[in-house]
Amino acid sequence: MRASSKARREFLIRMGQGASVAATGGLIWSYLLMEQAHATPTGIRPPGALAELDFNASCIKCGQCVRACPYDTLRLAAAGEAVSIGTPYFTPRDVPCYMCVDIPCVAACPTGALDHGLSDINDARMGLAVIDIENCLSWQGLRCEICHRVCPVQDKAITVEHNPRKISKHAMFVPLVHSDACTGCGMCEEACPTDEAAIRILPAKLVQGKIGKHYRLGWTIDTPVTQDFVPGPDGAAGSPAPSPSTWLDYLNEDGL
Amino acid sequence: MSTPANPLKIGPNGRPVRPFVLPDSLAGKLGVWRYILLRRATQITVLLLFFGTAHWGWSLAGEPVMVGNLSSSEVLGVIPMADPFAVLQIFLTRHTLESRVIIGASIVLILYALLGGRVWCSWVCPINMVTDLAGWLRVRLGVRDMFHLNRNIRYTVLALALLLSMLTGVAAFEWVSPISMMHRELLFGMGLGWMAVAGVFLFDLLVLKHGWCGHLCPLGAFYALLGRVAALRVGFDTPTCTHCGECARVCPEPQVLNLKLAARAGMISSGECTNCGRCITVCPEDTLHFNLRYRVNSTEIPQLDSH
Numbered sequence: 092m093r094a095s096s097k098a099r100r101e102f103l104i105r106m107g108q109g110a111s112v113a114a115t116g117g118l119i120w121s122y123l124l125m126e127q128a129h130a131t132p133t134g135i136r137p138p139g140a141l142a143e144l145d146f147n148a149s150c151i152k153c154g155q156c157v158r159a160c161p162y163d164t165l166r167l168a169a170a171g172e173a174v175s176i177g178t179p180y181f182t183p184r185d186v187p188c189y190m191c192v193d194i195p196c197v198a199a200c201p202t203g204a205l206d207h208g209l210s211d212i213n214d215a216r217m218g219l220a221v222i223d224i225e226n227c228l229s230w231q232g233l234r235c236e237i238c239h240r241v242c243p244v245q246d247k248a249i250t251v252e253h254n255p256r257k258i259s260k261h262a263m264f265v266p267l268v269h270s271d272a273c274t275g276c277g278m279c280e281e282a283c284p285t286d287e288a289a290i291r292i293l294p295a296k297l298v299q300g301k302i303g304k305h306y307r308l309g310w311t312i313d314t315p316v317t318q319d320f321v322p323g324p325d326g327a328a329g330s331p332a333p334s335p336s337t338w339l340d341y342l343n344e345d346g347l
Numbered sequence: 348m349s350t351p352a353n354p355l356k357i358g359p360n361g362r363p364v365r366p367f368v369l370p371d372s373l374a375g376k377l378g379v380w381r382y383i384l385l386r387r388a389t390q391i392t393v394l395l396l397f398f399g400t401a402h403w404g405w406s407l408a409g410e411p412v413m414v415g416n417l418s419s420s421e422v423l424g425v426i427p428m429a430d431p432f433a434v435l436q437i438f439l440t441r442h443t444l445e446s447r448v449i450i451g452a453s454i455v456l457i458l459y460a461l462l463g464g465r466v467w468c469s470w471v472c473p474i475n476m477v478t479d480l481a482g483w484l485r486v487r488l489g490v491r492d493m494f495h496l497n498r499n500i501r502y503t504v505l506a507l508a509l510l511l512s513m514l515t516g517v518a519a520f521e522w523v524s525p526i527s528m529m530h531r532e533l534l535f536g537m538g539l540g541w542m543a544v545a546g547v548f549l550f551d552l553l554v555l556k557h558g559w560c561g562h563l564c565p566l567g568a569f570y571a572l573l574g575r576v577a578a579l580r581v582g583f584d585t586p587t588c589t590h591c592g593e594c595a596r597v598c599p600e601p602q603v604l605n606l607k608l609a610a611r612a613g614m615i616s617s618g619e620c621t622n623c624g625r626c627i628t629v630c631p632e633d634t635l636h637f638n639l640r641y642r643v644n645s646t647e648i649p650q651l652d653s654h
Contacts, residue, residue, distance in 0.1 A: 169538020
């Protein structure tokens with residue numbers, strides 16, 4: 092074999108070795124990254140946090156939000172915790188978010204992982220309060236309703252409804268959470284008097300369902316009443332055929 | 348400090364080769380140790396400023412001294428600072444950044460472009476204290492390298508960090524960096540980050556000399572690229588050098604002490620030089636000294652004509 096072709100072969104083999112080491116290392120490394128950054132989110136983020144994946148990408152892990160919080164609510168996840176490494180989160184049962192009107196944690200964020208567009212703390216969606224009705228005192232028939240009283244978005248995020256009790260004539264007064272107003276601050280979870288909180292904050296994504304557009308709630312006031320359901324252009328989902336008459340016309344005129 | 352060179356040997360400049368001898372007097376010793384003492388003081392001061400601001404409420408003129416950490420911080424309530432490598436990785440994940448962190452990264456980039464790129468590594472980086480300890484201990488224990496590793500592998504790690512940031516959508520190095528883990532957990536509460544730090548320590552102690560800082564660390568590689576154009580360098584006074592080799596014996600990146608290149612440039616021009624100053628204080632001929640790039644270029648090169 093000629094010396095030049097031998098040298099070329101050796102060079103190519105060395106290139107291949109280098110590339111395979113880099114590729115193997117890269118694969119292990121990216122596996123670690125996917126494990127960490129794409130894990131199911133369980134940590135409750137500070138107000139204004141972007142969607143979990145965008146937050147994980149944009150957060151530089153500097154902890155300026157942690158330092159800005161006047162209540163020491165936030166902490167940075169250390170290695171080995173359930174929350175992705177170095178990112179801020181809080182545990183509402185220990186210290187909830189007290190919803191400062193000037194939102195200092197968002198103002199302190201240098202990267203925008205906490206969205207600077209958040210100006211009203213009531214628009215924050217840190218998580219969603221979820222009630223375990225099997226362990227909620229009010230749902231057992233006791234008069235508790237502490238969560239309702241401590242809620243900073245009172246009568247909007249948590250309302251107290253009465254509910255007939257099976258064994259006596261007395262009604263039960265039970266708390267209900269409304270996702271359109273709940274900020275996920277966690278003051279309810281902190282205040283809940285049961286041994287383990289019966290109301291707790293979870294990332295909305297983990298608990299919230301979605302009805303889908305093809306179900307029509309015909310009895311609600313803003314749903315138009317129609318007789319014929321025409322499938323939409325995409326097949327499964329559809330929109331009702333536009334009806335020239337209102338429901339009142341339907342009752343008064345031909346239909347019945 | 349090291350084995351004395353043969354006193355009869357004559358250097359290429361015609362002068363006898365003299366060994367480095369650690370002075371007996373305390374003042375002399377402090378003179379030799381001045382840069383290592385200054386480096387430790389700087390590293391600990393940076394840590395203390397962050398820690399004191401966070402836990403003891405240190406402030407100056409009513410403003411907190413240093414809020415945040417080395418990834419991103421705010422100094423005295425006005426000056427933003429940010430790790431330019433971290434910001435570059437976030438940028439590559441295609442996420443828009445607030446201007447504050449971009450200004451902060453620019454400030455740090457300019458600072459290190461003036462002070463010498465990897466001056467970060469030997470004067471600020473908290474992991475340097477760990478790897479220096481491992482390096483000091485491995486000499487005393489007589490540990491030998493388990494294998495040889497090309498020092499340029501760090502540039503591959505750097506390229507991988509940038510590529511993986513693009514592909515996985517998260518800042519690749521920031522999620523595994525033992526530097527950030529150590530620094531963050533010292534400031535914000537301990538977790539399992541010490542395991543990563545222990546890993547680096549054991550790797551440097553038992554496996555490979557200067558294994559992490561000198562071979563693998565992509566942040567060091569990033570600042571090495573900046574160091575190629577940085578202003579503050581170790582100047583080299585060609586006529587006095589006897590090629591005794593004392594500098595290379597203490598240098599954590601001995602490949603930068605290519606004396607032919609140094610003679611031509613009048614300085615240690617490689618970006619991999621960390622400006623730690625070890626070589627300056629052990630040089631028996633006083634050949635090495637801190638200097639500015641533009642000054643060596645204008646004063647030292649004409650001397651080469653006479654050679």
